Amino acid sequence: MRIGELAALTGTPTRSLRYYEEQGLLVPRRMPNGYREYDDYLVDRVVQIRGLLDAGLPTRIIKQILPCLDKPRTIHFSDATPEMISTLETERDRMSERIGCLTRNRDAISDYLEAVK
Structure with a gap:
């Protein structure tokens, strides 16, 4: 295409x-x-x-x-360096924090919607 x-x-x-x-x-x-x-x-x-x-x-x-x-x-990543592993761990942890924040915000909006309906 x-x-x-x-x-x-x-x-x-x-x-x-x-x-x-x-x-x-x-x-x-x-x-x-x-x-x-x-x-x-x-x-x-x-x-x-x-x-x-x-x-x-x-x-x-x-x-x-x-x-x-x-x-x-x-998955196989034969040339993973310690730096790459550390970077990926940091990114994973940052994503987890964002997911937690998004989940809290979603739940707050859901609670609000439930209260006003």
């Missing part, structure tokens, strides 16, 4: 898709005319990238962990 189709399917601006490519997060094929050609599996990849970005992970970390996320049941 072409970049516009991928953008439409994922709700991602084409500019962002090009940025993901520059960062090495997406690798489209190139047609003889130079156009990008995206495989169907990249729809899920883009959704995954956006989710990780929304969670606050920087692209440099996403690039390193994406190969591990293709098949979650068969």
Whole structure:
């Protein structure tokens, strides 16, 4: 599929898709005319990238962990350095804090809605 189709399917601006490519997060094929050609599996990849970005992970970390996320049941990351492990632990803990905050806010809104209904 072409970049516009991928953008439409994922709700991602084409500019962002090009940025993901520059960062090495997406690798489209190139047609003889130079156009990008995206495989169907990249729809899920883009959704995954956006989710990780929304969670606050920087692209440099996403690039390193994406190969591990293709098949979650068969994760193997043979070249994980102590620094990478520490970074991922820090990011995981930060996400957990955000999840806790979001959960408290959601529950407060639910309680408010229940009270006013």
